[in-house]
Amino acid sequence: MSPQPRARRFRSSGTAYRWDAVDVLEYKAEGSAPFKDVTRQVLFDEPELGVQWRYFEVAAGGHTTLERHEHVHAVLILRGRGEALVGTEIYPIAPFDLFSVPPMTWHQFRAAADEPMGFLCLVHSERDRPQLPTDDELAELRDASTKVAAFLKD
């Protein structure tokens, strides 16, 4: 039989949302953008697929950066609850929820106060850098609705 390439395969370590041979990374370099208590794990980074498949975990009360960019996100919630801002809408977050984040759409994911929230997020390997809102853009977002203003409060 012709030699078969071995599967690169990683075992999960139970339900701790950690994987053998997958490092738990900083979400972003500290101080580079506002966020709170987020880790990043790159589950797959496949040249053939052209995408990175990541798992992010937001600690209880934490949140990702409020940002937008040309590249899109496909998100599947794996654990926990919270709220997401996508565009000018606020959505509750529950396990297995799916989110599409279109190009240049403000978005932020927040974990509930009492439990971590983890999600899978798919992006193109080559992608533009996220943009942070200016003070004016933040003010505009807050004006979108009282729900958005409350979401962006802290």
Added chain:
Amino acid sequence: MSPQPRARRFRSSGTAYRWDAVDVLEYKAEGSAPFKDVTRQVLFDEPELGVQWRYFEVAAGGHTTLERHEHVHAVLILRGRGEALVGTEIYPIAPFDLFSVPPMTWHQFRAAADEPMGFLCLVHSERDRPQLPTDDELAELRDASTKVAAFLKD
């Protein structure tokens, strides 16, 4: 504020591994290839990402097609247990396990006899058609080890 595109967003329906506005499809056309009790749901089909993100569910005792192809798979197990053949290795399957299936590598996923097994599978939107093993290739695979022979028994 400039108009924001609305997020295309689908709510999950609890823990039933079904999603609003995501159809439960046949795995493949019946009779086109050997498989048993598998459904397919396309969670994301994003032109911008160039990939399809699918959820497959194999009923208790069921299995996917034994096949190979040039395109790669990135797989994350969401629920259940079972066994996977990748190349000439047999791996146990447990929730959150990760599998990479390299190009032209025989692979098959089997659910345990007593519970369904569900997994996320990422593929390129444009991809080659799967190849089924010839009788000779199947015999070669069976010769790889007694474990492989046992896996391919039925």
